[in-house]
Amino acid sequence: MEIQFVGENLLPGNIGQFLVVLAFGTALLSTIAYYFSTTNTNELESNSWKNIARWSFRIHSFALIGIVAALFYIIYNHYFEYYYAWAHSSKELPTHYIISCFWEGQEGSFLLWGFWQLVIGNVLIRFAKSWESSVMTFVCLSQVFIMSMLIGIELLGQRIGSSPFILLRDAVEGPVFSRPDYLAFITDGNGLNPLLQNYWMVIHPPTLFFGFAAMIVPFAYALAGVWTQRYKEWIQPALPWALIAVMVLGTGIIMGSFWAYEALNFGGFWAWDPVENASIIPWLILIAAVHVMIAYRSTGHSYFTTLFLVYISFISVLYASFLTRSGVLGEASVHSFTDLGMSGQLIFYILAFLIIGIFLFVKHWKNFPITEKDEQTYSREFWLFIGALIMTISCLQVLASTSIPVYNAIFGTNIAPPTDPIQHYNKWQLPIAVLIMLVSGFSQYLKFKNTDSRKFYISIAIPAVLAIFITAGFVYITGVYENLMYIVLVYASTFSILTNVKIMGEAFKGNFKLAGSAVAHIGFAIMLVGALVAASQSEAISLNTAGVDFGKDFDAKNKRENILLWKDEPVQMERYMVTYLGDSTSGPNIFYKVNYKEYDKNGKLKDEFNLFPNAQINPKMGLIASPDTRHYMLHDVYTHVTSVPKKEVHSPDDGHDHDGNEGYLDPVDYTIAVGDTIRFKDGRIVLLGTNTNVPLRDLTLAPGDFALGLIMQVNMFSGEQYTLEPVLVSKGGTEFSLPKVEDAIGLRLNFSQIFPETKSYKVMVQFKEPDPQDYIIMKAIVFPYINLLWGGTIIMVIGFILAIFRRSKELKTTL
Amino acid sequence: MKKNHLIGILVIAVAIAVIISTYADSSTYADFRTAQKSDSELHVVGQLVKDKDLIYDPLTDANYFSFYMVDNNGVENKVVFIGSKPQDFERSEQIVLTGKMKGDEFHASKILMKCPSKYTEDEVEIIEVTANSNS
Numbered sequence: 001m002e003i004q005f006v007g008e009n010l011l012p013g014n015i016g017q018f019l020v021v022l023a024f025g026t027a028l029l030s031t032i033a034y035y036f037s038t039t040n041t042n043e044l045e046s047n048s049w050k051n052i053a054r055w056s057f058r059i060h061s062f063a064l065i066g067i068v069a070a071l072f073y074i075i076y077n078h079y080f081e082y083y084y085a086w087a088h089s090s091k092e093l094p095t096h097y098i099i100s101c102f103w104e105g106q107e108g109s110f111l112l113w114g115f116w117q118l119v120i121g122n123v124l125i126r127f128a129k130s131w132e133s134s135v136m137t138f139v140c141l142s143q144v145f146i147m148s149m150l151i152g153i154e155l156l157g158q159r160i161g162s163s164p165f166i167l168l169r170d171a172v173e174g175p176v177f178s179r180p181d182y183l184a185f186i187t188d189g190n191g192l193n194p195l196l197q198n199y200w201m202v203i204h205p206p207t208l209f210f211g212f213a214a215m216i217v218p219f220a221y222a223l224a225g226v227w228t229q230r231y232k233e234w235i236q237p238a239l240p241w242a243l244i245a246v247m248v249l250g251t252g253i254i255m256g257s258f259w260a261y262e263a264l265n266f267g268g269f270w271a272w273d274p275v276e277n278a279s280i281i282p283w284l285i286l287i288a289a290v291h292v293m294i295a296y297r298s299t300g301h302s303y304f305t306t307l308f309l310v311y312i313s314f315i316s317v318l319y320a321s322f323l324t325r326s327g328v329l330g331e332a333s334v335h336s337f338t339d340l341g342m343s344g345q346l347i348f349y350i351l352a353f354l355i356i357g358i359f360l361f362v363k364h365w366k367n368f369p370i371t372e373k374d375e376q377t378y379s380r381e382f383w384l385f386i387g388a389l390i391m392t393i394s395c396l397q398v399l400a401s402t403s404i405p406v407y408n409a410i411f412g413t414n415i416a417p418p419t420d421p422i423q424h425y426n427k428w429q430l431p432i433a434v435l436i437m438l439v440s441g442f443s444q445y446l447k448f449k450n451t452d453s454r455k456f457y458i459s460i461a462i463p464a465v466l467a468i469f470i471t472a473g474f475v476y477i478t479g480v481y482e483n484l485m486y487i488v489l490v491y492a493s494t495f496s497i498l499t500n501v502k503i504m505g506e507a508f509k510g511n512f513k514l515a516g517s518a519v520a521h522i523g524f525a526i527m528l529v530g531a532l533v534a535a536s537q538s539e540a541i542s543l544n545t546a547g548v549d550f551g552k553d554f555d556a557k558n559k560r561e562n563i564l565l566w567k568d569e570p571v572q573m574e575r576y577m578v579t580y581l582g583d584s585t586s587g588p589n590i591f592y593k594v595n596y597k598e599y600d601k602n603g604k605l606k607d608e609f610n611l612f613p614n615a616q617i618n619p620k621m622g623l624i625a626s627p628d629t630r631h632y633m634l635h636d637v638y639t640h641v642t643s644v645p646k647k648e649v650h651s652p653d654d655g656h657d658h659d660g661n662e663g664y665l666d667p668v669d670y671t672i673a674v675g676d677t678i679r680f681k682d683g684r685i686v687l688l689g690t691n692t693n694v695p696l697r698d699l700t701l702a703p704g705d706f707a708l709g710l711i712m713q714v715n716m717f718s719g720e721q722y723t724l725e726p727v728l729v730s731k732g733g734t735e736f737s738l739p740k741v742e743d744a745i746g747l748r749l750n751f752s753q754i755f756p757e758t759k760s761y762k763v764m765v766q767f768k769e770p771d772p773q774d775y776i777i778m779k780a781i782v783f784p785y786i787n788l789l790w791g792g793t794i795i796m797v798i799g800f801i802l803a804i805f806r807r808s809k810e811l812k813t814t815l
Numbered sequence: 816m817k818k819n820h821l822i823g824i825l826v827i828a829v830a831i832a833v834i835i836s837t838y839a840d841s842s843t844y845a846d847f848r849t850a851q852k853s854d855s856e857l858h859v860v861g862q863l864v865k866d867k868d869l870i871y872d873p874l875t876d877a878n879y880f881s882f883y884m885v886d887n888n889g890v891e892n893k894v895v896f897i898g899s900k901p902q903d904f905e906r907s908e909q910i911v912l913t914g915k916m917k918g919d920e921f922h923a924s925k926i927l928m929k930c931p932s933k934y935t936e937d938e939v940e941i942i943e944v945t946a947n948s949n950s
Contacts, residue, residue, distance in 0.1 A: 374819055375818075377818070393829050397833045397837075401837045401840075404841060414844050415842075415843065416844050417842065418842060419858070419924070427836070560878040564874065642899040643873060643877070643899040775873070777877045
């Protein structure tokens, strides 16, 4: 017998589910129609296929936007009868975080990916001209796969995809779901992971996914070029797209690392976590591809390398999404999605594109315009090729180590990832970075085809020597001299910056065309130096000297970086005098106020600031600590709590009597009139006036009743100001008071009596007992020169933008 | 042709080096008995012994946390972690330690714990804590 459930809103889900199927169908139809439009030699027939494909893609676009709207409508209106809304959102979330709920789950992030691919598809339809049919065949095929992840229907006993519109009662088992009125018991959703409740999490995922989605375009052009036997021509239109993808993906990755730095407490911006690695591999491959694309376009060398790198760049996007979405990383990463049972589908997605590529390559191999000639050693194309090769090796190393859980899954082995990943990766990536920096520096002085070697050596001699002096100065100031490799990297980066600055200078004088690559190289070099200094010279200043001694051996390796701070007891940490001043609650977060003071040699206060690291005692995840950082031009001071004493939770300011005097000292009575002041240890309380129009939540006053509020301002000596309004109500002849509490200072005011003849009022003032257990355990780290990292990134992005302008302008003149 | 062949050989050599390095740096999932015999850091998987002492007293030392864990072969051992106690550690149902033996104690540099989710039984969440970083 069917149960008639009460209060469910099934319409948006039904519409959404219908649109998912429609979007899948139209994507499939577009793929087929574009395929026939490409293969059909009859122009009339080819055009009619193209028309079908276009219309189908238009319907697909509306359907997909409809899916997004339906899902957003469900989350925004808190329809917890839908599993997705229940699992990823809750009622108390502000609107901008509701957007983050949208892509917290796998389904939503696939939807985001599909959405961007759709936008890109429409741009291609508008501008790709003769390439439209062949390129769109691949884009639509990818769209078919993404839509299949959202379908959520069973076919031959196998569930395909996971629908975002599945109902809670279908997704989760429980006795409550046999009640027709079960929704009355589902009062709130699971909520958004507190770590994702961050401003950067609103813009980081869309940026990243746009980058991933855009990577299909150079891939599609490459395969379309081979397929339609336009072996050389595809590179021209693919180049601006590749640059766009590289720029956006790079921005997205760095946003992620900025989020990690600002919101997570692992104390850094990059940790070689598998999920981070998965996003950087496609980025590096595509950058390598861009370099050989330019080499091929200008000289005809490196054809197959170009084709292969563009091809593998998109395959690596698919592999990356397999790593993060299939659950294969399991114990290796804390950040990956949980398994939704779609591994098979993801593998099928990779294999499909892998095989299509191999098939086309094998079939057309004989026709590839591969030159037999070797490049000249003193030529730009040769070093572009070498640069691309070095970047590929860099990827290979990251890929080999990140894939350890995959080997385990395939071969049934039991290998664990490196115990010290940072050291493992840096060992390889540092020398690779040095090589990349050197090549990106000196190859700026090489011309295509051939260069006079004498001239070349003379022109690189100046920056090479100049870089020695700059490096010496920089290394001395920043202190990065404990490792020879660090010094070498600083030198190589400085060299690259100098040579590229020279090129940029020339570009501004006239040869403006070259500015893009020079600016991007400068940005990248600055970024590397910034990352090197900030990561290697970051220093925990919260060193703990108290406690048990473990002997030298142990201490040398594990610095004791957590420190206990009693409330109001200052502790010297390096140059700062640090004091924990107390906590305050705001929503689900507890903010710990930590005061930093810096004195100069004469004991004069030089600098003072407060940091508010916060913690959320999340019922699902325990203590979630988020850091707070003070940014300076040359360094950051970063602080987060690692442990806090458990406190009794009480609801502050509920407007009614707190039971008894728990935790409070004995009250002191004052009789005051408007304008009077009450003095206490830490400040003054002034009665500013009275309020006869007190808003009362659940009381209605009859004629003759009254409610009077006293507007009392608390001025602390430390500068804070609070306003409290205790109220006295007279209803039906009985009087009762509504006291007010300020938790931040542990103050309670109770308005207990009116003396009409003197126009004065009796107020009970109560302070909280000093909490003997009020302390925090925190960690403080200084990151020097981290602004070089962020600044370098911005410069690099500007460089990409210049390059995109240049390459798309070239495109207009040649098409 | 010569130069490109040379480059090809070089790339293959580097690729082999990468694979060797990955293998050399990779660790193994072991138990306490193997850890006793080994000098290198490795991963030990097991469960928290809930009825034994769990020591974390920030008032005397905010960087010392010790507990007992039983590995998948049933061997019990004391574990020391230089750092603060991960919140809700008691709730963990599986722990992955990274570290090595120091005498009778296992000194962990990283703790990864799996906690049962409060809401759905089929979902687990993973929390990772690293001992104070070593720069």
